[in-house]
Amino acid sequence: MKTITTIVTSAALGLIFAGPLAAQKAGEALTKEECSACHLAYQAYFLPKRSWQAIMADLPNHFGEDASLPDADRAEIEAFLAAGAADRQGRNPRWLQAISQDVVPMRISELSWFTHEHGNRVKNRVAKDPAIGSISNCAACHKGAERGHYDDD
Amino acid sequence: MIKTALLILTTSALLVGGQAVHADPARDKIIADLARAAGTTLSAQRGQAFFTGTHSGGKPDSPSCSTCHTKDMRKPGATRVGKPIDPMAVSVTRDRFTDPEKVAKWFKRNCNSVLGRECTATEQGDILTWLSSL
Structure with a gap:
């Protein structure tokens, strides 16, 4: 009897979670594919929801390039980023703490936490090495950046 | 049947200016469609000049296709x-320009970044003709 209850409960839970989970997986795959066509698909948890909304609202002017997408794709990516944003479910990670609620940071590399972590030494290294190209090229130094591993410096 | 044959003949005629060296049915169709929309003979030479040239009207960081794609x-x-x-050369990256949606998407974005407008069918066709000949 217990087994049957467990099975029934599991099946019900499966039905409840399968939809959103599948959607999240699809959103993740699409986000990775589209964003990483040009740059590392920066993890959603680096910026608050309001930043992702602002970024995704102006893809034709995306940091000096036109990165426009069909609206359905654009919306799906925004939903995925918003769901995983730094301030999801009331969170307040250390890279957000110095940011006022009415400020909408547009670049991870502009967060005071980021500039503090990287400092002038890294800035100079980037400036000197054309192979790195830009401070936005995380994976040039952080080999696990695509998987969210940044503690290798 | 005759209509189809005529269409193929017309398309072939339009393509003579720069017949693709590395044939692929999907890519050939993309170029043929552009040739038809252009209504003129496509030119690899014109494509190269356009691609490697410096343009105005676009975004300041990308004055040329070659800004990102280089000239080689x-x-x-x-x-x-x-x-x-x-690499853009079809001889090096074999699956280049075989997905019409991808081609349209990147032309739209990148022409807007470089020129501040969409590229015409002639411009697109010229570029693909050039890149398919390499």
């Missing part, structure tokens, strides 16, 4: 944040 189509390019872009 057999070598990889790099996005402005340093991510490599596969």
Whole structure:
């Protein structure tokens, strides 16, 4: 009897979670594919929801390039980023703490936490090495950046 | 049947200016469709000049296709944040220009970045004719 209850409960839970989970997986795959066509698909948890909304609202002017997408794709990516944003479910990670609620940071590399972590030494290294190209090229130094591993410096 | 044959003949005639060296049915169709929309003979030479030339009207960081793709189509390019872009020459990157949606998407974005407008069918066709001949 217990087994049957467990099975029934599991099946019900499966039905409840399968939809959103599948959607999240699809959103993740699409986000990775589209964003990483040009740059590392920066993890959603680096910026608050309001930043992702602002970024995704102006893809034709995306940091000096036109990165426009069909609206359905654009919306799906925004939903995925918003769901995983730094301030999801009331969170307040250390890279957000110095940011006022009415400020909408547009670049991870502009967060005071980021500039503090990287400092002038890294800035100079980037400036000197054309192979790195830009401070936005995380994976040039952080080999696990695509998987969210940044503690290798 | 005759209509189809005529269409193929017309398309072939339009393509004579720069017949693709590395044939692929999907890519050939993309170029044929552009040739038909252009209504003129496509030119690899014109494509090269357009691609490697400097333009105005677009975004300041990308005055030319070659800003990111370089002028050597057999070598990889790099996005402005340093991510490599596969070479554009079809002889090096074999699956280039075989997905019509992808082709349309990147022409729309990149022409807007470089020129501040969409590229015409002639411009697109010229570029693909050039890149398919390499």
